[in-house]
Amino acid sequence: MKLDNLAPQPGAKKRKRRVGRGIAAGQGASCGFGMRGQKSRSGRPTRPGFEGGQMPLYRRVPKLKHFPLVNRKSYTVVNVGALAGLAAGTEVTLDSLMAAGIVTQNDGPLKLLGNGDLAVKLSVTAAAFTATARQKIEAAGGSFTIA
Structure with missing residues (x-):
């Protein structure tokens, strides 16, 4: 028999610590929480993250x-x-812009911004448009579709 083989009997239970039941119990009066302060009060534990x-x-x-x-x-x-x-009359998509060399790499779905002027009638298909981009495409006589 060795110390690391020792274990309680199956079904054995350790008795509960009875605090505040007098000096003989070993946890009388302040119950091991000290004299004063937040950690000695009832309802003591603060919530996690407090x-x-x-x-x-x-x-x-x-x-x-x-x-x-x-x-x-x-x-x-x-x-x-x-x-x-x-x-x-050109159909504008991300693939057509890459073929034309306007866009060099695909960083995700196409989004059109409204900076610059447009006088050509185009039909644009993109994932997102700004409000000014929509206005300028429609003012040029073109159309836009959200893909």
Whole structure:
């Protein structure tokens, strides 16, 4: 028999610590919690994350700068002014823009921004448009479709 083989009998239970039942019990009066303070009071444990009234970390972290958005959408961004060199009546998609050399790499779905001027009638298919991009495409006589 060795010390590491010792174990309680099956079904054996350790008795519960009876606090506040007199000095003979070994946990009388203050029950082992000391004399005063928050940790000696009844209903004592503070909730997880409580920092004594200071704004807790889980509430102050997202307010600070430089925290990236979770599940951020990334788009391939093109300004309306870049489409001005295309021929009238062209069907504009991400693939056609890559073939024309206006966009060099696919960074996600196509999004059109409203910077620049457009005088050519185009039918544009993209995942997202800004309000000014929509206005300029319609003003040029073109149409847009959200894919």
